Amino acid sequence: MxxxxxxxxxxxxxxxxxxxxxxxxxxxxxxxxxxxxxxxxxxxxxxxxxxxxxxxxxxxxxxxxxxxxxxxxxxxxxxxxxxxxxxxxxxxNHYIEELRRTGRQRLQLIEEHYGLKLNEQAILERAKGRPYTNVEITQELLATQTHPLLVPYQSGERSANPIANFYWDQLAVGCWGYAELRLxxxxxxxxxxxxxxxxxxxxxxxxxxxxxxxxxxxxxxxxxxxxxxxxxxxxxxxxxxxxxxxxxxxxxxxxxxxxxxxxxxxxxxxxxxxxxxxxxxxxxxxxxxxxxx
The missing domain is CATH 3.20.20.140 (Metal-dependent hydrolases)
Incomplete structure (x- = not known):
């Protein structure tokens, strides 16, 4: 089997x-x-x-x-x-509302950390009618921004699985980009x-x-x-x-x-x-x- x-x-x-x-x-x-x-x-x-x-x-x-x-x-x-x-x-239904609540918070944390501004409308379009999450924010970040700390995820050693690696490295519990979900x-x-x-x-x-x-x-x-x-x-x-x-x-x-x-x-x-x-x-x-x- x-x-x-x-x-x-x-x-x-x-x-x-x-x-x-x-x-x-x-x-x-x-x-x-x-x-x-x-x-x-x-x-x-x-x-x-x-x-x-x-x-x-x-x-x-x-x-x-x-x-x-x-x-x-x-x-x-x-x-x-x-x-x-x-x-x-x-x-x-609770989880969907939590994703909606924390999406904007996580976007703000990322913008402040890297000193940049992301296009929220483009992120919403990536979400295709769902609440946007770390997935869509990270996709937009890595596709449109230039920053030395992003290079490992764009073309370096963390680029084979960039969205998941960015999450575990930067956004998970204990990291600077963590937005607390009510779970x-x-x-x-x-x-x-x-x-x-x-x-x-x-x-x-x-x-x-x-x-x-x-x-x-x-x-x-x-x-x-x-x-x-x-x-x-x-x-x-x-x-x-x-x-x-x-x-x-x-x-x-x-x-x-x-x-x-x-x-x-x-x-x-x-x-x-x-x-x-x-x-x-x-x-x-x-x-x-x-x-x-």
Missing amino acids: KADLHIHCSASFDATESIDTILELARENQLDLIAVSDHNEIDGALELERKGEAAGVETLSAIEIDCFFGSNIVHLLGYGCNLWDPGFTRLK PEWKQVTDYVHQCGGALIVAHPMQNLKLDETAADQLRQGGVDGFEVYSSYHDERGRQFYHEVCQRWGLAETFGSDFHGTTKPNIVLGQTGYDGDCDAAVQVLKERIAHWR
Whole structure:
């Protein structure tokens, strides 16, 4: 079995490809199981659920929920839950309003930091009717501005995945460009996903937790069902660390490319960092889902 359980479609604020395109790419890459797990958004996952069987690809319902873990932010992947529960629609609407609220704040921070002025109307046009976010602001910044601190993202060592790299380097929690979103607490998310019959997996933990075993254990004790061990963001050290964590505590290990289409151009659907047979690990995940159902 070959699986990619962390894919974003155009329903997500930061991704570009349709469900039809994702299904086509899944067949091209000979994937047996996929999940669309958009940020605080369910429309793409529900569309995939409708179309997957006809396309000959097994699918798993999923969502990626941004939440606070202490002063940090973690992304938690809910698998197998009932996405028709009205709480997911409330989560979606709240997140959209938060993106709208923080967009202008982040734009001002970036303009002040680099001493420049961006064309807000052009940023709005890039957002195509949605609230503009760090994605559209960064696209406009890198496409139109000249500044020595931007060179690494425009043509240097961070340019292969410029929007994501700019976010993690400059705009994430603890950085000068962070605009605080009002997000749920991780324990609320864990309890809610379990109530909806789903298993809860920590997405790309090396991005948020690094090699912090104490934090990983706190999440385990709080109810998470596993970690995304194999991710396009993880090097061999990170994969080994979280593989050992899951083995030690009997948790589920998952596989995710975090594909976003053209907004993360160096990430290929199906390339998760694991080339072996996913079947045994997927069965553990399905057992966790069955437990909560």
